[in-house]
Amino acid sequence: MSTMRRIGLLGCGNIGNIIVTHRSGLQIESLYDIIPKRAHELSLVCGARVHEDFNTFVADTIDLVVEAASVQAVREFAIPVLHKGKDLVVLSVGALSDSAFYHAVEQTARDHACRVYIPSGAVAGLDNAKVGRFARIDRLLLKTTKSPKSLGIAAEERRLVFKGKANECIKEFPRNVNVSVALSLAAGKEVDVELWADPSADRIVHEIQIEGEFGEISICVRNLPSPDNPATSYLAALSILTLLHSLEDPIVVGT
Ligand SMILES: NC(=O)c1ccc[n+]([C@@H]2O[C@H](COP(=O)([O-])OP(=O)(O)OC[C@H]3O[C@@H](n4cnc5c(N)ncnc54)[C@H](O)[C@@H]3O)[C@@H](O)[C@H]2O)c1
Known part of the structure; x- marks a missing residue:
């Protein structure tokens, strides 16, 4: 017991x-x-x-x-x-x-x-991303869309604010690291990150693409804020x- x-x-x-x-x-x-x-x-x-x-x-x-x-x-x-x-x-x-x-x-x-x-x-898919530790992964991409306010920047229209490796993204946007680091640790491989600012975004959107010897995975998570805490994805x-x-x-x- x-x-x-x-x-x-x-x-x-x-x-x-x-x-x-x-x-x-x-x-x-x-x-x-x-x-x-x-x-x-x-x-x-x-x-x-x-x-x-x-x-x-x-x-x-x-x-x-x-x-x-x-x-x-x-x-x-x-x-x-x-x-x-x-x-x-x-x-x-x-x-x-x-x-x-x-x-x-x-x-x-x-x-x-x-x-x-x-x-x-704040994402789904870390479970099977772990196959990257022993099976070939050719592509591992995280595309995140947030409001400019939550990124601490100004943007009049949707625009790409970062494209590169997770490690570099952390240096520029330290408050937006958790998902990219968790995905990198799960897969045992550094994630390519695209960070988009979108003034019309009312949700935080994480799109994950994994391609490897098993085939392909596409995941899209569209997060609502917590009922009592708008800063936290529920x-x-x-x-x-x-x-x-x-x-x-x-x-x-x-x-
Ligand atoms: N892994 C994920 O998906 C995920 C999701 C949401 C938040 N987070 C992380 O979880 C953490 C907590 O988030 P939150 O929204 O509750 O933040 P928060 O700022 O509302 O609360 C953090 C609390 O921890 C305390 N604290 C900070 N540093 C401390 C220290 N050195 N020793 C003791 N207490 C300390 C603060 O006083 C505060 O009360 C953050 O670092 C955030 O980035 C992770």
Whole structure:
């Protein structure tokens, strides 16, 4: 019989709030945010213990840390979490685009028999993109369309604002990295990215094309914002909840 994992939430902002709001069936035990007031507010909702210090948070009786904070938090805390023998869910996956850091995280997880989970987030298709690790992939393209406002630029009409490798895109648009990094990590191959600004876009659209020895995959995801948090794609938030629930499932669907 599997026992339910005790969760520590690192980051109590938009996503943290959604996780806590939909916590039914999950065991959220402790909370930490660099802004303690945010952790206290979530504690009032779910009754979890608040820590104002990362070291006491990570030493608490938790099995799994869900990072919903920032790239900086992953850089700072991922390895200490794994050193304590806790599994880790990483949402700010952009931190793992640094390959030296990625390998350090991988090795620490191995050394401590822990796992690092990266949710599908705002896209679909990471499952079978993983065939790229052992089967030939000739083309791996991510075409993302966002409103100019969410890209922090001005545009009067639809225009291409970036075309190139995911690694370069991160440098120019650091707030738009999660999907391209997650897809690159899944496939084991760097993604070609096209980023389009469209003033008429009322959704964030991610189009993925994969061609390889298996044939072709085309995926189009048109994301609505979260009902309470326009900055967060609702699918990304739901994806985290799905991952947390599936960790407890005796039967696992999808690769
Ligand atoms: N993987 C995905 O598909 C996906 C989707 C959406 C968001 N994200 C990422 O998840 C993270 C959280 O998103 P959000 O919308 O909840 O952001 P948010 O800004 O609303 O909340 C982040 C919270 O984390 C706290 N925080 C930041 N740095 C911290 C640190 N070093 N230590 C402790 N607390 C810290 C902040 O005070 C804030 O309360 C972001 O990095 C975002 O890019 C990933």
